[in-house]
Amino acid sequence: MIKKTINQELMRTNNKAQILRCVKAKQVVSKRELTEELGLSTTTVSTFIRELEQENLILNSGIARSTGGRRSLLYQLNPDYCYTLGLDLQVDRIVGVLLDFKGDIKAEQEVAFQDRDEWKVVPLLKTFIHELLAAYEIPWSKLGGIGIGVPGVLNSEAETIDFAPNLGWKNVDLPAMLALDKPIYLENEANAGALGEVEYGLGRNVGHLAYISVGMGIGCGLIIDHKLFAGHLRNAGEFGHITVEPEGILCPCGNRGCWEVYASNAAALRMYAETTGNKQISFPEFLLKCQENDGHATNVLRTVTKYLGLGIASVINGLNPEMVIIGGKITNLKPLIFNSLLKEIKARALEKSFAGVRLEFSQLGNKAAALGMGSIVLAQITNALT
Numbered sequence: 001m002i003k004k005t006i007n008q009e010l011m012r013t014n015n016k017a018q019i020l021r022c023v024k025a026k027q028v029v030s031k032r033e034l035t036e037e038l039g040l041s042t043t044t045v046s047t048f049i050r051e052l053e054q055e056n057l058i059l060n061s062g063i064a065r066s067t068g069g070r071r072s073l074l075y076q077l078n079p080d081y082c083y084t085l086g087l088d089l090q091v092d093r094i095v096g097v098l099l100d101f102k103g104d105i106k107a108e109q110e111v112a113f114q115d116r117d118e119w120k121v122v123p124l125l126k127t128f129i130h131e132l133l134a135a136y137e138i139p140w141s142k143l144g145g146i147g148i149g150v151p152g153v154l155n156s157e158a159e160t161i162d163f164a165p166n167l168g169w170k171n172v173d174l175p176a177m178l179a180l181d182k183p184i185y186l187e188n189e190a191n192a193g194a195l196g197e198v199e200y201g202l203g204r205n206v207g208h209l210a211y212i213s214v215g216m217g218i219g220c221g222l223i224i225d226h227k228l229f230a231g232h233l234r235n236a237g238e239f240g241h242i243t244v245e246p247e248g249i250l251c252p253c254g255n256r257g258c259w260e261v262y263a264s265n266a267a268a269l270r271m272y273a274e275t276t277g278n279k280q281i282s283f284p285e286f287l288l289k290c291q292e293n294d295g296h297a298t299n300v301l302r303t304v305t306k307y308l309g310l311g312i313a314s315v316i317n318g319l320n321p322e323m324v325i326i327g328g329k330i331t332n333l334k335p336l337i338f339n340s341l342l343k344e345i346k347a348r349a350l351e352k353s354f355a356g357v358r359l360e361f362s363q364l365g366n367k368a369a370a371l372g373m374g375s376i377v378l379a380q381i382t383n384a385l386t
């Protein structure tokens with residue numbers, strides 16, 4: 001008897017969760033579509049729709065156009081149910097988006113910083129969070145949670161930052177330092193970027209995606225079979241540290257000749273400094289020089305593109321993805337590098353895998369990771385609700 005009650009309750013929860021997820025996925029859906037899509041009875045769908053409406057999770061958004069039969073009410077998620085913040089902690093700036101419950105972007109902001117000391121950056125992050133909410137006049141009580149993408153390795157519970165080399169952070173308990181009375185979720189920035197592409201970018205409906213985040217290092221976010229692949233210790237995707245030159249330059253990770261030492265933005269700046277003696281140039285300035293056809297910059301770009309392609313070929317050979325998306329400031333140079341990059345990949349990748357992959361440059365600007373973090377929080381909220 002008790003067992004039966006538990007099963008009934010479980011089925012009830014499942015049905016309600018299914019309806020909520022279906023409304024979320026379809027954005028606007030009629031009662032009839034829900035019935036057909038989920039194979040539930042009209043009575044069951046009506047009961048749960050009423051409950052979800054009473055809980056303010058969904059709202060009626062009109063009537064479906066008649067197709068001969070009875071007209072059917074349309075439903076959508078209530079955008080104002082709650083809001084989430086998706087933040088991307090980069091090495092020189094914080095990028096943030098405010099999402100409503102439907103996942104629509106309500107505000108976006110960024111703030112630059114120079115001092116990377118965690119005791120300077122975390123207070124800035126806290127102020128930024130409040131400012132982003134204020135920009136759209138969202139009361140604190142309406143904030144459902146905060147997701148923060150981090151350029152580094154998290155502990156296995158994804159609760160603290162073990163090591164963020166390019167920020168110089170070690171063992172930083174970011175949620176504790178922020179001390180906010182809201183759920184905070186952390187994720188590696190490349191993983192967050194991959195999720196951002198799946199939810200908002202070119203990776204929609206892509207089941208096997210490698211998102212390659214090219215910054216001062218190189219990180220890869222992997223979507224395998226429509227799911228983020230984090231690895232046994234949440235350390236997967238560190239292709240930036242595969243060896244491409246056995247006797248090569250020492251990498252901050254301790255190995256020699258890592259891919260990111262030859263193909264990252266930091267690599268480009270190092271190579272440019274080696275040939276010109278100019279160590280002061282920033283990466284945006286380097287990009288500008290490339291666009292102006294500066295001889296030294298163009299040579300460096302050629303070398304970096306070659307290494308980028310060689311590493312991507314290995315990613316493709318190892319994972320057989322359906323799509324590879326490159327993210328980071330280097331995407332501004334797409335017209336200059338796309339063909340040579342593709343040529344390099346084609347020359348090195350297995351024919352079958354190359355033929356089946358699409359190479360794309362992110363179209364989300366620098367927001368892929370922030371959007372991914374916002375959607376992680378939304379998914380957590382939806383899962384907890386039902």
Ligand SMILES: [Zn+2]
Nearest residue numbers: 241251253258
């Ligand atoms: Zn390394």
